[in-house]
Amino acid sequence: MLVGFVDTLLNRKESLLQALGQHLEISFWALLISVLIAVPLAIWVRKYKKIAAFFLQITGILQTIPSLALLGLLIPFVGIGKVPAVIALVVYALLPIFQNTYVGLTEIDPSVEEAADAMGMSLPRKLFRVELPIAMPVIISGIRTSMVMIIGTATLAALIGAGGLGSFILLGIDRNNTDLILIGAISAALLAIITSFLIDFLQKMAGKHALILLSCLAILVGGTSGYHAITQLNEKVVIAGKLGAEPEILINMYRDLIHVQDPRMSVELQPNFGKTSFLFNALKSNQINIYPEFTGTVLETLTHSKTTPSNPWQIYQLAKQQLATDNQMTYLKPMKYNNTYGIAVRTQFAKRYHLKTIGDLQSIQGKLKAGMSLEFMDRPDGLKAIKRQYHVNFPVKGMEPELRYRAIHEGKVNVIDCYSTDSELRQYHLTVLKDDKRVFPTYQGAPLMKTSFAKRHPGVVHALNRLADHITEKQIQQMNYEVNIKKKSPASVAHHYLNQHHMLKGAPK
Missing domain, CATH: 3.40.190.10 (Periplasmic binding protein-like II)
Structure with a gap:
């Protein structure tokens, strides 16, 4: 298994580097935008408890929206690709940064505030010289939490054409390739660990040096994004x-x-x-x-x-x-x-119950447990058409396309949808039942x-x-x-x- 993993890693090293770059780009911009929104907002509302409670509730509600649903809601407005991915990640990252910044600033010892006022400090000077340095460990903790969350959630960006390490995970699931899944998952985990250490390192640096390093990172990522945008102008x-x-x-x-x-x-x-x-x-x-x-x-x-x-x-x-x-x-x-749709069963199952056509399923409806892709279940020419034309009814579990093949192989289901050209039909010795009523179009x-x-x-x-x-x-x-x-x-x-x-x-x- 280890040898296969290493071989896959070496064969995919170029794709991995590309996906890693995409993942970093999306994550960096999402974190930067989140910080630029959440930190100033927390600074502004720290004196107004009711307004702060309102924003805490709003950011908390935003974080409960399922990520796939949020991506789906964004697509009609901003299309697909990196833009909706970054917006979705910003939505999820706001709560930890806003909450920690607010808590860090409001829990400063009042005597420290009084001492700063007694010294005649202006509000901006007190903020940058006293309040933010004291609250910084708590703020950094929120940023670290958001960064880890962003890197993990960014794997879903691959679903909307934004690339990233999630492309390895999706491809691995689709092809039943554990090595690809592990490459994507391990890379994302290592990236989260490394960025967490980097944030700790920045926290320990002098403020001026940390700012210089962050500026260099921003220039590097921004320059890379700009270069890709310019090169895409050439048709x-x-x-x-x-x-x-x-x-x-x-x-x-x-x-x-x-x-x-x-x-x-x-x-x-x-x-x-x-x-x-x-x-x-x-x-x-x-x-x-x-x-x-x-x-x-x-x-x-x-x-x-x-x-x-x-x-x-x-x-x-x-x-x-x-x-x-x-x-x-x-x-x-x-x-x-x-490459039309089909209804497949294990060949032994078909022989046992003399199944040759989809209509034959009607006589054994009580014995059927189906696993089908969500797309097939929703399409008018899919499961809906089968039930309508063949008058069959059986329990169905929705699952990813490749997982339904594993499910029927392991006996968890006994009926699945398929494409007539799927290699898994040959791999798992499945029989495609004849669509004698020609429900499936060409x-x-x-x-x-x-x-x-x-x-x-x-x-x-x-x-x-x-x-x-x-x-x-x-x-x-x-x-x-x-x-x-x-x-x-x-x-x-x-x-x-x-x-x-x-x-x-x-x-x-």
């Missing part, structure tokens, strides 16, 4: 993918095909970017340029089409038309395979981009259209198996497929 193709091996394989194919078309084109990949809504919003706000989307998802989730044709080509044409009309987006030609993947981008980059469009009508279900399932089970890199698996099908002439090795 490059940013390709993102949803969570999982399959989207990462596809976006690596996109990059290779674009480099074949134009080796000088700058391409940045952002794998495991998040859920469908995050990617679609990122595309609309120009945070990304391309991502692979599925025809059924377009009609059911993005355009909320009232009618869904039964013919796969008609589904694609309707999705393409609605995206162009409603969102000014271009939907390129789809690949061959259909899901063919294709590159999605803004029409304005497509017009500026006809070469990119031409390159990505080379995947049209390629890749069968068997081929993509095998590629997923190689990444998830054999632990091959998505880049190498994607490169091998394109090379095998003669699409990489002139591509960089």
Whole structure:
């Protein structure tokens, strides 16, 4: 186990450094903004107990808001990425800093205050020469608490495309890779410990020296953020993918095909970017340029089409038309395979109860315990459609996609939802029940981009259209198996497929 962990760490060292930098950047700005808000506010209200009690209650209430709910509430207003992540972290960090600053200032010995007044000190001079130095240990304790909280909570930033160490944890959960989960968790814990020691070190330094060091840190982080912002002004193709091996394989194919078309084109990949809504919003706000989307998802989730044709080509044409009309987006030609939903059971379970179709579940409803992804449970073409069309009803637990496979393997559930191309179907010897009523629409993947981008980059469009009508279900399932089970890199698996099908002439090795 240790050898595998070390190998994964060495193979992912570049990604780890990038994630660490993102995590530090988000955490630093969140802490700095929190201090700039909470400390002056506590100084101002220290003489007004009722106002102070009000702000203590407000900051306490803000901290009870579930982090995922807060991120979801922020997305419609500020989009996705680092901005909502920093705002959410600031909200959580305010209480410890405000509370400790207020307590530290209000519990100063009155005789000390009287002595400062007797010496004729002005209010600002008394604050900076007497009150703040005395209260500083308590204030620093609050800052330390907030910093540790920020670093831990910042792992959720990966859910909204802000990067950070949480990307390792999410990827590990998605791929059932304990090493990736440990790398993300241990790195976040070590970062919290190191920053806690750094805050202690700053507290022991002379005020002038501590200020100089903090200024240098601010310049360093600010300069890094500014550099990234400036470099992003130079147009490059940013390709993102949803969570999982399959989207990462596809976006690596996109990059290779674009480099074949134009080796000088700058391409940045952002794998495991998040859920469908995050990617679609990122595309609309120009945070990304391309991502692979599925025809059924377009009609059911993005355009909320009232009618869904039964013919796969008609589904694609309707999705393409609605995206162009409603969102000014271009939907390129789809690949061959259909990554639709499915209902899976263990093969032994299917044999025992003679299960071949989803409708067969009706006769054993009392024996069913299901584990399904939250997205499938909520989608109109998911669990709701199954219950409506097949007249089956059984208890369902919501869980992360990869966890439901572990649950059925360990016997905690006996029915799960799946994608028809999942490698875990082969890994855990599962049988996909036939959708004889054709409840699940066709899901063919294709590159999605803004029409304005497509017009500026006809070469990119031409390159990505080379995947049209390629890749069968068997081929993509095998590629997923190689990444998830054999632990091959998505880049190498994607490169091998394109090379095998003669699409990489002139591509960089």
